[in-house]
Amino acid sequence: MAVQAGKPCPKCGRVIDWVERRVVNGHVYIYAAHVSVVNGKKKITKCYLGPDRYTYATKTHSDMGMELKGMAYEIDSGPGSRFLDYINNLANKLSAEVESGALDLEQARQWLKAVREAAARLQSLADRLEGYVRQTEAQEAGAAALAAPRGAVNETVARAQPVEAPPVTSQAQTTQPQLTPEDIDREVKELLGTLKGELRRAQGAR
Known part of the structure; x- marks a missing residue:
């Protein structure tokens, strides 16, 4: 993890002017400093970004592998990177316990229920995020089209484009169909259904 000046602050979004690290009782606490000018006077504000390591809190989550x-x-890994790390850590921990047979039947049932509920909630959230992304992309594309110079657009349309002859090959070319987002979603859901079926069969065989 490299917190550096010049990068966006994950708390307020402003550019970081410098990074301050305070050591208290052996723990390192990180602050992002921002300089602004208000009424002709320099003003310094600092955003607390948390400790370098959550030592105690991590110990209390060791049973989840997090x-x-x-x-x-x-700052380096991007938004959502902590969330993905937590999910992967938990999945790795549970997978190891399933492989080793460390879970008893009741524990396995409770985890199965929790994972299914989380999967449904995450799928709903993913659908909402996808809709938001598509809507925002369409709005930005429309704004860019309106901002484009009218003359440049007309010139591009009116200009004759050279016609290229198709390449001659000795064998017929195969055209690969382009997958739509709906096709991709359907294939992902079918894959998830297949994986769930395999998991149920594996559990029934134990």
């Missing part, structure tokens, strides 16, 4: 991280972690 190492908790502060906001500074996402």
Whole structure:
């Protein structure tokens, strides 16, 4: 994790002017400093990004295989990187316990219920995010088209484009169909259904 000046602050979004690290009782706490000018006077504000490592909190989550991280972690890794790390850590922990047979039947049932509920909630959230992304992309594309110079657009349309002859090959070319987002979603859901079926069969065989 590298918190550096010049990068966006994960807390307020402003550019970081410098990074301050305070050591208290052996723990390192990270602050992002921002300089602004208000009424002709320089003003310094600092955003607390959390400790360098969550030592105690990580110990209390060791049963889930999770190492908790502060906001500074996402400066390099990007938004959502902590969330993905937590999911992967938990999945790896549960997978190892399933493989080793460490879970008893009741524990396995409870985890199965929790994972299914989380999967449904995450799928609903993913659908909402996808709709938001498509809507925002369409709005930005429309704004860019309106902002484009009218003359440049007309010139591009009116200009004759050279016609290229198709390449001659000795064998017929195969055209691969382009998948639509709906096709991709359907294939992903079918794959998830197949994986769930395999999991149920594996559990029934035990």
